[in-house]
Amino acid sequence: SSELTQDPAVSVALGQTVRITCQGDGLRSYYASWYQQKPGQAPVLVIYGKNNRPSGIPDRFSGSNSGNTASLIITGAQAEDGADYYCHSRDSSGSHWVFGGGTKLTVL
Amino acid sequence: QVQLQESGPGLVKPSQTLSLTCTVSGDSISSGTYYWTWIRQHPGKGLEWIGYIFYTGSTYYNPSLKSRLTISVDTSKNQFSLKLSSVTAADTAVYYCARMRMITPSEWFDPWGQGTLVTVSS
Numbered sequence: 001s002s003e004l005t006q007d008p009a010v011s012v013a014l015g016q017t018v019r020i021t022c023q024g025d026g027l028r029s030y031y032a033s034w035y036q037q038k039p040g041q042a043p044v045l046v047i048y049g050k051n052n053r054p055s056g057i058p059d060r061f062s063g064s065n066s067g068n069t070a071s072l073i074i075t076g077a078q079a080e081d082g083a084d085y086y087c088h089s090r091d092s093s094g095s096h097w098v099f100g101g102g103t104k105l106t107v108l
Numbered sequence: 109q110v111q112l113q114e115s116g117p118g119l120v121k122p123s124q125t126l127s128l129t130c131t132v133s134g135d136s137i138s139s140g141t142y143y144w145t146w147i148r149q150h151p152g153k154g155l156e157w158i159g160y161i162f163y164t165g166s167t168y169y170n171p172s173l174k175s176r177l178t179i180s181v182d183t184s185k186n187q188f189s190l191k192l193s194s195v196t197a198a199d200t201a202v203y204y205c206a207r208m209r210m211i212t213p214s215e216w217f218d219p220w221g222q223g224t225l226v227t228v229s230s
Contacts, residue, residue, distance in 0.1 A: 033216035035155075042204055042223050043155065048216035086155055088217070096171065097215070099155040 003091040004032075004100035011106040012077045020072040020103045022087030029094055032070035032087045034063060037102075043086060047072055074105075082107040110134040112205045112221035120199075120228050126192040130205030130221060137186050138163045143208040144188045145217060146179060148201040156201075160208055161188050195228045202226075 004024040012018035022032050031050060035043035045054050047063040060078070064071045070089070074081055087100040116128035130144070137144060146158040159169035161179045169177050178191040192199060202225050206217040 030213045030215065033214070035217070042220040043217075044220070045216055045218040048218075049211075049214035052214075054218060088155075088157075089215070097157040099157065102154045 003098050004087055004089060006085075006087060006100040006103045008101065009104045009106070011108055012074070013108050014079060015076055017073065017075045018077055018105065020074075020085050020105065022070045022072075022089075022100045023068055024089065024098075024100075025068055025092035026090035026094060026098070027065065027068050027070050030090045031065060032063070032089045034061075034070075034072045035086045035088065036081075037084045037086065046085075077105075077107050079107050081105060110207065110219055112207065112219060114203060114205050114221045114224040116224060116226070118225060118227060120195055120226060121230050122196055122228055123194055126195050126199060126226055126228070127189065128203055128205075128224065128226070129187050129189045132186045132188075132207075135207070136183075137181060137188065138183045141209070143210060144181065145206045145208045146190045147204045147206055147217070147220075149204070149223070150198075150201045158190065158203075197228050200226065200228045 034047040036046050037043040046057050046061050051063045060075045062073045084102045086102045091098045111133045113131045120126045143160040145160040148156050159179050161167045161181050167179050176193045181188040202223040204220050204223045206220040208217050
């Protein structure tokens with residue numbers, strides 16, 4: 001089991017906004033980072049820190065944080081955004097690194 | 109452009125040692141800015157953090173793997189390696205190496221290697 005909890009699956013209509021959440025006590029002290037993974041490919045960093053995007057990541061991706069919950073927000077979802085999304089941060093002790101179980105995003 | 113590439117046997121027998129190497133190009137492991145990390149993904153499952161090494165040789169391991177795990181670094185070759193002993197079928201996974209940046213309270217992995225599938229089977 002993971003100390004970061006994600007919904008297993010989320011769907012969004014094309015062009016609409018979707019929020020993918022990640023919950024865990026470690027998030028009260030550490031920011032989450034978010035990764036997009038498409039089938040057969042390595043994960044790709046999409047959000048890190050308070051709300052930072054690496055070079056090359058579209059600005060429709062953003063992040064927010066509140067209490068023990070981190071969110072990845074996709075504003076105006078595109079077909080190519082359909083993928084698995086994983087959050088990463090520290091566990092509740094703050095001593096170890098953990099990933100959430102992943103959320104499969106379907107763009108309808 | 110920084111690139112990481114995993115290499116090693118794709119098939120390991122049960123009870124033997126799994127050995128992988130990650131070769132880094134476009135950055136120096138000795139820069140002292142990053143932590144060099146191993147992550148794995150069991151087939152059809154989520155991601156599991158294995159451990160990291162700093163260029164000085166300082167390591168930190170996932171407690172669930174610590175007794176079987178060794179991560180080492182060769183700065184002259186700009187490589188770091190993973191050895192996991194006494195493997196079982198439960199260690200069958202895609203193994204990724206990644207560069208980790210820690211600026212507390214922010215930490216992230218970027219970039220990742222393409223990953224290499226290691227199957228434990230007789």
